[in-house]
Amino acid sequence: MxxxxxxxxxxxxxxxxxxxxxxxxxxxxxxxxxxxxxxxxxxxxxxxxxxxxxxxxxPDPRSRRQPYGVHGRSQVYEHHRHQWHDQGWHGRPLAGSVLYELHVGTFTPEGTFDAAIGRLDHLVELGIDIVELLPVAAFSGHHGWGYDGVDLWAVHEPYGGPDGLKRFVDACHGRGLAVVLDVVYNHLGPSGNYLGPYGPYFTSAHQTPWGPAVNFDQADSDEVRAFVIENALSWLRDFHIDGLRLDAVHAIRDDRAVHVLEELSAEVEALSAHLGRELVLIAESDLNDPRLVTSRDAGGLGLDAQWSDDFHHALHAALTGERQGYYCDFGSMAVLAKTLTEVFRHDGGWSRFRGRRHGRPVDRLRTPAHRFLGYLQNHDQVGNRAAGDRQSAVLDAGLLKVGAALVLTAPFTPMLFMGEEWGAGTPWCYFTDHPEPELARAVTEGRRREFSRHGWAGEVPDPQAEQTYRRSILDWSEPGREPHRELLDWHRALIALRRRTPELTDPRLTRVSVSYDEDARWLVMRRGAVTVAAAFGPGEAVVPECGEPLLVSDPGVRAESGTTRLPGASVAVFRRK
Known part of the structure; x- marks a missing residue:
């Protein structure tokens, strides 16, 4: 029954x-x-x-399984039938960890959870602690990024459905890897969204880039809030997920006295206590508001961490020289130094890109740096480029090593995007698989129109073309051959150094200082007795004496007359005598 x-x-x-x-x-x-x-x-x-x-x-709004796709019948699914093997697993703390962002559909040629299990040992050898999955909630079509999910309680069937996800999480835990899942609570996709006929899940009182907002604060919103919070708890409880990455929380509109994110934080904390397992909530936010990661006792929303796009923009612009779009506010050594020591470049000051003041300062004394994720690449910053080109298509090997070193020695919680560790030669494009001809055409034309408006002269891959998806699949023959193997070894060495060097996992922002030379394009970051020196320009950089080298990207690094000389596009980590 x-x-x-x-x-x-x-x-x-x-x-x-x-x-x-x-x-x-x-x-x-x-x-x-x-x-x-x-x-x-x-x-x-x-x-x-x-x-x-x-x-x-x-379909059932809370369907646990959609075996026939998002337009088909739901199917009764009983969670208790799965036999778990992770009874001794208690999770991993975010502090000190290294994250790895992974899209199931393009991580392997098969695009399934079971195939991804076969590559987990690679992540363990790399030194990863937490796997962050892009959304796996059921969406229309076979392949896509997952941010247009419509059955939020069901797992995308082509990936392996709910049993496949459970096998993947079990396998991760067996290797000491925690799993964070990306979830989308700010909108639903356009194809297969049947929530509207059931009730007021959306409201025109607030608008988002995707249309009417999810109804978190209008009439009948109690049940909508419960729908979202119970969904979040289900991933953590029923699938043994260790944390959630909350997509674009700035688009979650809620004018209630108790914000839905604060309510979610309290519920997850209670579930963590009940399960005896570490659970984390990580926000993506465009607000530059540290209240997201401030405790509820101190008047914040109580989330555990948030992505730090300002650090990404500062490092990306410094390495590539790009200044278009939001990069117009970044690129200097001074801005990169500020993000390394104060987290946000925009903390209340003027943003030329926005045409207004933006952000709020981080309290360096009370806010640990591990609450902010630092990265050089992620699905957004690669896939939302016109051609989906990675840093490996833009930078030479020397600057790729500089970028990796600053991500993995900065005070933040570092995150890599799949394939970044070996400088993958495959792009990661924006791809969709909408079966409706009109919707498919609108997506294709809209993508081209968007980049034409921004002055992009090259060809924009058709998101609906299967070849666009196929080109985005990782090539697993690359890590075993040069020049990819050298970059992979560099990432492994950096993560190993980070793991054995206490200064590099110290979350205290007050123990980070940075000096730089804008004209010579070098930067030196000091974290206690450890110093990281990086040369961004093509010529040799002469920096103050740094100490004994622990790890160098170029054998030409040398000490001379109270100074340290770095070849162009190189980086080194030192310990003071």
């Missing part, structure tokens, strides 16, 4: 189609808008759907 429940506050009649027949549902006493029915011969594997006021049969 299975009890089916659904929230449909505006419906006058609700039925569930299950086990080959329709069953009338009754209002649940004390739970306004909720309907329920028990079906004796339904159980694990039974296909079903709901019918509102005699209309078409729709």
């Amino acid at each position: 299975t009890r089916f429940e659904v929230w449909a506050p505006k419906a006058g009649r609700v039925e569930v189609e299950a086990a080959g027949s329709l069953h009338a549902m009754e209002p649940i006493p004390g739970r306004p808008g909720w309907w329920a029915a028990e079906v004796p011969d339904a159980g694990h594997g039974t296909d079903y759907g709901f019918r509102l006021d005699g209309g078409d049969v729709l």
Whole structure:
């Protein structure tokens, strides 16, 4: 027997189609808008759907499985049937860890959880602590980034469905790897979104880049908030996920006195205490507001960390010389030095790109640096380039090593994007697989129009072309051959150095200082007794004496007459005598 429940506050009649027949549902006493029915011969594997006021049969908003795609019937799925093998797993703290962002569909040619399991030993040998998965909630079509998910409780079937995700998490835990999952609560995708007929999941009171906002603060929003929070807890509890990366929280509009993110933080903290397992919440935010990662006791929202795009922009612009778009506010050694010591370049000052003041300062005394993720590449910063070109297509080997060294020795929690560690030669493009011709055409034309408006003269890959997706799959023959192997060894050496050097995992921003020469294009970062010196320009850089070398990217690094000389486009880590 299975009890089916659904929230449909505006419906006058609700039925569930299950086990080959329709069953009338009754209002649940004390739970306004909720309907329920028990079906004796339904159980694990039974296909079903709901019918509102005699209309078409729709998928369950809380469907645990969509084996026939997002437009098909839902299927009863019982979590307790999976046999876990991670009983001794208690999670990993974010502080001191190295993250690795991974897209299941392009990590391997097979594009499945099971195939990804076969590459986990590579991550362990690299020195990774936490795998961060791009969204896996069910979305329309076979392949895509996952940010247009519509069945938030179901796992994308082409990846391996819910059982595949559980096998992947189990395998990660068995190798000492934690798993963070990217979730999207600011919008749903355009294809297969059936929430509207069920209830007021969206509101026109607020607008987002994707249309009406998710209803977190208008009438009937209690149930919408519960829908999102319970979904988050389900990933952590039922799939043994160790943390969530919350997509674009600046687009989560909530004017209530208690923000939904604060409520989510409290619920996750309670679940962590109950499970006896470390659980983390990581935000992506464009607000530059440290209140996101300030404790609830101190008036913040209580999240554990947030991505730091300012550090990315500062490092990217310094390495590449790019100044278009939002990079116009970045590129100097001074700006890079500020992000290394104060986190945000925009902390209340003027932003030329925005045409206004932006951000709020980070309290360097009270806010540990591990609450901010630092990276040179991620899915957004690669995939949202017109051609999906990686840093390896833009920078030479010397500057790639400089970038890697600053990411992995900065005071932040470092994150790599899959393939970055060997300078993957494959691009990572924006790709979609919408089956609706009009939607597919709109996506293709919109992508080209966007980059034409920004002055891009090259050809923009068609997101709907299967070849665009195929070109984005990692080539696993690359790590074993040069020049990729040398860069992979460099990343391994940096992570190993970080792991054995206490100064490099010290989260205190007050123990970081930076000096630089704008004209000579060099920068020296000091973290206690450890010094990192980097030359960004093509010519030799002469910097103050740094100490004994621990790791150098170029054998030409040498000490001379109270100074240290760095060949152009090189970096070295030292310990003072």
